[in-house]
Amino acid sequence: MKSLNVAICDDSMLVRKKLKSSLEEIGVKVIIEASDGFEIVEKLKSNSNIDVLFLDIVMPNKTGIEALEELKNDERTKPIKVVMVTSVGTSKHVKEAVKLGVFDFMQKPVDVNVLTAILQRAKGE
Amino acid sequence: MFSKYFGNFLLNKGIITSEQLKEVFQEEKNSHVKLGILALNKGFMTLEQIEEVNEAQMATDKRFGEIAIEKGFLTVDKLEELLTGQKTSYLLLSQILLDKNILTLEQISKYLFNYKNENGLSNEDLQELTNDNVEKIIASSLHTPNATIHEYITLLVKNIERHLHEKPYVEQLNALPNFPLIANQKIIGEYNLDTYLLLNEQDFIKVASTFAEEVLTEIDELCISAVLEFLNLQNGIFIVNEVDKGFDIDLQVQTLVDHLPIKNELSYFKISFADVELILGIQKQ
Numbered sequence: 108m109k110s111l112n113v114a115i116c117d118d119s120m121l122v123r124k125k126l127k128s129s130l131e132e133i134g135v136k137v138i139i140e141a142s143d144g145f146e147i148v149e150k151l152k153s154n155s156n157i158d159v160l161f162l163d164i165v166m167p168n169k170t171g172i173e174a175l176e177e178l179k180n181d182e183r184t185k186p187i188k189v190v191m192v193t194s195v196g197t198s199k200h201v202k203e204a205v206k207l208g209v210f211d212f213m214q215k216p217v218d219v220n221v222l223t224a225i226l227q228r229a230k231g232e
Numbered sequence: 233m234f235s236k237y238f239g240n241f242l243l244n245k246g247i248i249t250s251e252q253l254k255e256v257f258q259e260e261k262n263s264h265v266k267l268g269i270l271a272l273n274k275g276f277m278t279l280e281q282i283e284e285v286n287e288a289q290m291a292t293d294k295r296f297g298e299i300a301i302e303k304g305f306l307t308v309d310k311l312e313e314l315l316t317g318q319k320t321s322y323l324l325l326s327q328i329l330l331d332k333n334i335l336t337l338e339q340i341s342k343y344l345f346n347y348k349n350e351n352g353l354s355n356e357d358l359q360e361l362t363n364d365n366v367e368k369i370i371a372s373s374l375h376t377p378n379a380t381i382h383e384y385i386t387l388l389v390k391n392i393e394r395h396l397h398e399k400p401y402v403e404q405l406n407a408l409p410n411f412p413l414i415a416n417q418k419i420i421g422e423y424n425l426d427t428y429l430l431l432n433e434q435d436f437i438k439v440a441s442t443f444a445e446e447v448l449t450e451i452d453e454l455c456i457s458a459v460l461e462f463l464n465l466q467n468g469i470f471i472v473n474e475v476d477k478g479f480d481i482d483l484q485v486q487t488l489v490d491h492l493p494i495k496n497e498l499s500y501f502k503i504s505f506a507d508v509e510l511i512l513g514i515q516k517q
Contacts, residue, residue: 118485119464120457121444165464167485194291194468195483197475214291215465220284 114139116147117163144169151184164193188229234361235325236401259328267296270314281305322362396442398505405500415463416489421481428513435508460486
């Protein structure tokens, strides 16, 4: 799974570290890392070759839902497949994210099998 | 888990010493057989299935058996057979107390009767406790007037068992000891729940290391993020359960704070496990 360009965004250094190492385990390199919604939106607007973004929901400055909305409203970042990674999968968040065009959801702690399945789907396999 | 409560009861009554209790708990820890291992041993489940259930268990508020049945790995009958084979902590405690000649069977039974009476429990309650029913244990040992706080603590106990791999002992505190490190997260909405985890530096590192599954030696960003993520996970599962019940609540960002709010109505609970003392401060508004 080497051809996907992946970005990750979570305010927890531990989650970023675990996610990054799980992705590396299945041969995926993380191109962009960010620790809040504001930072990821800024970084993605200036780097348009990201295929998949793993995005936390509860974050400072800008939440994952707010970041998702902004990304989907910008032609440059609209095609990015956004996967919400969260411990808070309430129906309210799910509805909001689905309405905004989320690609998938993944629960913490990260499960490599789920991660692999999502990335395969993102690649259209 | 009930063994922690009955063991501490025996300690508080001066029936056994703290050294004996420590020894008993160590022995108990060594001999506790997990359901997954029993299932593997009996050939009911494969290693892959057990791992799949263990991973699923990390993200939900469900027991091993529940998930295994949902996934079709176990039938109800097989689960019951496994549960019967898994000695409860109370049975193990009794066995160890007997084996070590600390108490006789008559004495154990007498003190269990006293425990029941002092806590105003029925025979059915006691049966549930000795079967390690976490909800019942928390309900009988803590006298918090608030049902939400009760559920919060029950979930926290389960999460400590799942993610920190220890069976905790919970008691309500009247005076708050001085703890330098305070993790905080607020649940806001239809009701507000303010949650704090208070730890000393050494215990903070221990909790972080166990949760992160790596050896951490100092309080750096990774260590802090591990404890905060544990709190976030607890609160995340808690609000999912509450939202399912119809409450409109949400989570704020978890953070390390310098001090507790000056004016507060926090209730404090000491949660002890494996030499760690974790204080939960919580208030509902």
